[in-house]
Amino acid sequence: MVLDDPRLADAAAGQASAKWRHDVKKEDLRVIGTAIRKVDARSKVSGLTRFADDLSLPRMIYMKLLRSTQAHARIKRVDVSKAKAVPGVKGILTGEDLPTPFGILPVSQDEHALCPDKVRFVGDPVVAIAALTEDAAWDACRLVEVDYEPLHTIGSIKEAVEHEEPRIHDYGVRGNIHRLENLEFGDLAAGFAASDHIREDTFFFEGNTHLPMEQHASLAHFDKDGKLTIWSSTQTPHYLHKALARVLHPLPAHHIRVIACPNGGGFGGKSDPFNHEICAAKMSMLTGRPVKISLTREEVFFCHRGRHPVLMHARIGVSKTGRIKALDFHSLLDGGAYGSYGTASTFYTGALQTVTYAVENYHFRGARLFTNKAPCGPKRGHGTVQPRFALEVQLDKIACDLKLDPAQMRIDNLAPRDSLTANFLQIGSMGLMQCINKVVDGSGWKTRRGLQERTADGRIRGLGIACSSYLSGAGLPIYWNGMPHSGVQLKLDRSGLVTVFCGSTDIGQGSDSVLTWIIAEVLGIDPLGMRVVTSDTDLTPVDLGSYSSRVTVMTGNAAMQAAERAREILAKGASEQLQVPVARLTFADARVFDSENPDKGMSFADAVIAAESRFGTIGTVGSYTPPKSAAKFRGGGVGPSPSYSYSATVVEVEVDPETGIYRVPKVWMAHDIGRALNAAVAMGQIEGSVYMGLGEAMMEEMAYRDRSHKGHRIFVHKIPSLLEYKSPSTMEMPEVVTYVVEDPDKNGPFGAKEVGQGPLLPIMPAVANAIFDAVGVRVDEVPITPEKVFAALVQKRAGKVGRYGPDELPPVNFGDSLKIKTPWQGGDGTAWNEPKRDKKAAR
Amino acid sequence: MIDPGKVLATFCINGEEQACAFVSHRTLLEVLREDLQLTGTKHGCELGECGACTVQINGVPVLSCLMLAVDAIGQQIRTVEGLADGPALHPLQDAFADLGAAQCGYCTPGLLMTAEALIARDPCPSREAIKQGLAGNLCRCTGYLKIFEAVELAAARMRGENPVPKRETIYGS
Ligand code: FES
């Protein structure tokens, strides 16, 4: 390449040049904002998308896992001799074969691919068997003998707090406490002293699961050259690569290739490296054959990593006009059997309260407990969903206490745009006011609320409002390092084909298409004509994964940078050949031409040829690293994001006052996403969020069967099936009026922020608030089942407080808080009482 | 060697004869996906609970995970692979692609086969009829609304109308 390295020209990585600024006008965009098909749409509607379980290889064998039948037990003996004798069995693995622990976070490498000495929940894998057929593998599993020595089962948050022994893990804070966080921003006592009204409430949010339609599957192949390839339904090929390299050591990392297949839905449930993936890889190394595993639906429930059950207590102080002066928030998370993302989840239950409403003084205490349940982790809205429910219901109660309009009270409390919050999160664009106004106007909030109208069948109508915010990706990577979070490579072919290589994974959200839209806009080509190569650790530059709504902003910025560099090279070549100055060239309609004389130009393919003749083979790269966070205290790494999306919703309910049975006929949802890169796809994300939120609000829960049998406690998932784990069908889906609010953010490609996690959050509290509006009872617990509404109605009829919910939190000693001065107290983002940290040790 | 544990049969799939030897207790889903490599048909439970495995037998939507393959011998089996007419997508496929009714696309083959049978029965289905007709197919991504709208769009196109999707379907209100 004879050009100056363009990387030097725009050293500020990810900063778009003036032409593509976030506030570029809609009319000046040809691809962005339209409703073109996704690049993979035709394959998807033709059944041609190859999900992991659709793959097979010659000589492939099938693997099954024998899982624990005990909730908590020591493994005394594993005897596989009978299983070995089953015809067709090719390989058997036990815990001894995979002794190295792993886990998604560096601080909780607490899982084993197969339990070596102890099982921690019903479903923990103990033995892996591969055979010529799936049937033979199952048969062999049934012949394995495992002797367990049962240990006391820890079945809830309360039990975990009360029982320090037996410990489920031998690491963590103490007893069965995995994490403890205690952060104080500003002066709580002063905040409460300045308050006119103080409320305390307790809430519980039951766990629920992602329930992707695709069951997890993997195919591993250790080839004769000593290289391992695994195709898997994972949202995070990069982290699976890391986990495999760790557990399969001394197999070198560069001999491991992870290909994430398109996911048949993820929602966070395929973001951890899983035991079945590691077992398949090891089994292939053992047998020298390709090994396939496809999980049953029951096993998907065991993988879980879903919503944490959280018990919460909130004490809030407000002025007469409802302005939040102080918030003291407590959360206790039921983490299940392993660490997973739990450390981050714990912080997330305290991180984003301040991003919607200005909270002057804020105290957050959070603890995550280990229990003998399937491990919890990140589900859509990761850790911010439960506290959002608590906060939005509590605000509704405050508005009621003070006789304020809940919508107006929220508007009065809005966190200002371009500001730092009490916990040092940087807010950029902030369209929440517009969102609230949209749903208030659309729903007729001002006139229809509080009417308690009767429907024809005798139900009572109610309206409830709630808001939320969400991250556009985490500001810090899971492994702290200075490298980009996202990388993109472009290859320009003489045919005019542009191929994009990127490590990101399409889980249905359309990330492959996001890459094409951005690049096509910059290069003036047809996005459907591009080739996308993604999520292959051998071929594509690292992207950290499809989690925390990071892909649009992070890969989007990386793609933008790579495309701009390609444009620069092409423009130089075309300029020389056309004798038109670079500044006058336009890229559009797959042509490069003189903007003052559009006939004078060349096709995009000819521009590639001109540039390649002049400068040699053309390839460019782009990368993105989020801006540095202002939060420097320990724990400040969770919460920062390049930008925050906002949502507001009004939900209408119709409640039967006799039975508590209710339905949701209509939802108004407004989502500030900065800019819609594709209108129809953004709409789909929003509607999908509303749907999933309604499932959580009304019916979904991870229920456990808790029985005693011959003096022994049986503690097992009650409903691990699609039939019994209720989720909304077409019949429950209400009418949804969607408002796409666009408040472009300077950190986003074309101003885009996240879309599709945020709008899930306000649904649950809005349903609860709507039920109160209809029948005057409070359900401070999710899911809001008819039984709970009924129980509250019974209380109310008996002249007591019409409420259903928890009364208190079991006492946990949180120790001393880290004290951080807020920005308005002159704080610098550090904790003034934090002991000095050894930076190296922290890593 | 003749394997007594296997059945040798010829199926009529998407109008073509396909011979296959398979273990007699296999479901139609397993034979389609694993013995015939027709992986367009998906599975979410293999227990008759999700609709992802829906195919048509003589034009009627059937859960292939609940049907023994031997019972499908001699019947007209139609799968998602048989929906497009050569290179041209079926109007339902086009509408799903246009409106983003397939997000991850995993539930899509089953939904398409159910919807196709629905439109064949009722060329002008009401929203309520669509909801009822698709109630056995779960989708976790879309919230179903784009699917309803796509079925309506396709049905109208199949009636020879030239409908334009509503503005708020695509751009919001
Ligand atoms: S796989 Fe047949 S209904 Fe779920």
Ligand code: FES
């Ligand atoms: S599109 Fe993903 S399950 Fe329906």
